[in-house]
Amino acid sequence: MINTQLDTTLERYQAAIKSLDSSNIEVEQILGVFHARDAVQLALKEPKHIPSSSLNKLILSDAELRKKAEAITKVIQAETWENWRESIHPAAEAWWWRLESIAPHPWDNWDWLWKILSLASWATNISFLVNIATRFLSGGGVGFIGVAAVAVPSILTLLQASSETTKFGEEGFTKLFDKKIPILGKKIPKQYHQETKLGLNLLTSGFLISFWFCLPEISHLYNRNGLDNFDKGNFGSAEQDYQRAISLNADNTDAHYNLGNLYEEWQQIDKAKQEYQIAIGGDSAEPYNNLGRLYIKDKKYPEAAALLTQGLNFTKNPDFKKPEIKYSLFKNLGWVRLQQARYDEAILHLKTAIDISEKPENSKYIPNSGVAHCLMAQVLEKQKAPSTQALSSWKKCVDLGSITNPDEDGWLYLAHQKLHKK
Template structure:
């Protein structure tokens, strides 16, 4: 009877060996037939050497099928369902060692390192989004990145996750000796996607900048501040957002916060922020401090013929503030020279978007001419001050009031 059982074992094994794509039923028939062989071996006392040698040979052939079997099914699940004893070695078939398996420890270490880095990035990105308040964009970013990271980490680090991932790898035909490398690839891909996402945060921040600018132009201060702060949370080096926040705080007459934001913008090497800071010093009648800041702008600003709107705006403010500083220092000839340069750049500026003409240079030049006792030229500049002056700047609003008084007195 033992001969018959071994013969059936050999036949099932031969079917398994010849099959290019084995089924679970084929595997189960081989293993259960080996169970029967074991049962007859245990119950039979006198077994010939010939039968034993044949069995040894068949078992060697079965062990060579370990890779094929493990690629198709999870023996661990079957063992758990059947409560297979550990002595039944054929239920514990291990894949033959592949030459790459000696590096599995390295792949596992790199996988854990990649997942650790991914978790750190998710925490950092989530903190940046949440610190500025939640929105549809921030909620989607946090949830999507967190779910991907948790799924990847669970698939690699937890037993249930590993079983699920390995089943998936089997279903797509990935060999078991490449599983560790594949898991590393998945974790590395996740890490790469998170790095790309973090690198793109400044672009997302720019979207908030654009919305904040619309809010600023419509004087929706609360929304503008909120959007600029979100932008800064996503891009800490966002000098433009800091500068715009400074402008808003100026409108709200919170000059301490405005100065703080201008300083942060200046640290980002935004030259216009130096000019904004200088203007605050001039409002406090501190021309020496203003000139020190304006010197930074003067040494770095463009002076060629190919100037952009931003360049013209910067140079206008540079010369206007230098003229203002020289006026406060009673250096009227120098003030006149700087203010006339400012007016030349002022004429090149559009009257839309971020570059509204404020007319401050005309108002200042009028005051310079008054101190030079040239009232005719002063009145001309006072008229231009009224025509071009932007009341959004408090000093310009005050100067326009003076202009109306001067021109009214001159008409008498």
């Protein structure tokens, strides 16, 4: 039996489509087409036999409407489609009321490029994440800053990668974009989905690159925290902070120097030397002084003298404001010359060190200047100077020395013996 109602609605539908002039389409014509298609859909639900010829007409008409989708979407704004659907409440299968999702958009022609750039972007993000996470982990633990820096970008990057490589991820992002964005107050149009994904990838890349460039500053932060822990006697925490600072920035010479200082405190001399040797690459005199002193103990006098002389070059800078380092460099250089039997040079350097320590403004920086006097006493005895001069230096060695200094322990014992004998 022929479905007369379906044929009638199909004819109206075909006529409405033909009335669409691609060069001058009006909104009323588009609504007429949609209304006619609604009538066809309603007629299809009638419990009657539908001839194959009628179905073929419908299929061809729908194909014709889809061809005109691009021209129609140029007339109807994205917000208008949403308003229409809110007013009509079309059924889920009424695809013609969602024609803008079918019509190709000029921006869609570039989706292949945006997709390639998105893939390249999230691959770059993963590389940065691996690099950053490895640095934090190699420093003895991620820590709060590391968790914050790695976890959030990792989740975003994985979600973005999933949206490009899996159907589930792509559908998830599509559902997300189909919701109104609170900031924008509207949905993101379908033609801009790929561009939005790229934008999110690039934002994540920007964050990771910025964070990566901030690693040296974060390294200094850990180094300062290590100094605080060292001053409080929390040596284990200090070591972890220094190691983390170095893992974030291998060229942080301050952290290498401070770690060497800690190892020397623990009498791990070989480790201390290694850290001091790396720290020498910086612009500080301290590692030259400390490494030079350790070389003196190893009887590597020429190497020690070279290091101490290089360290003194930093003190020639008018901005150098560390009298305790300058004192220590001259004192250690005097020690080297004593061991090399170059007594005149030894006296010159030790006298300079003593003069620095005796300046009133330097007293708070150099509370213990006994070492220089202990060395001076030994040099005077080697030179066969009058005994009163040597005794005076031995006395100052005792008065100003400290038994807690491992370098002075033996000299203080010797000074007491000398004074007791006289």
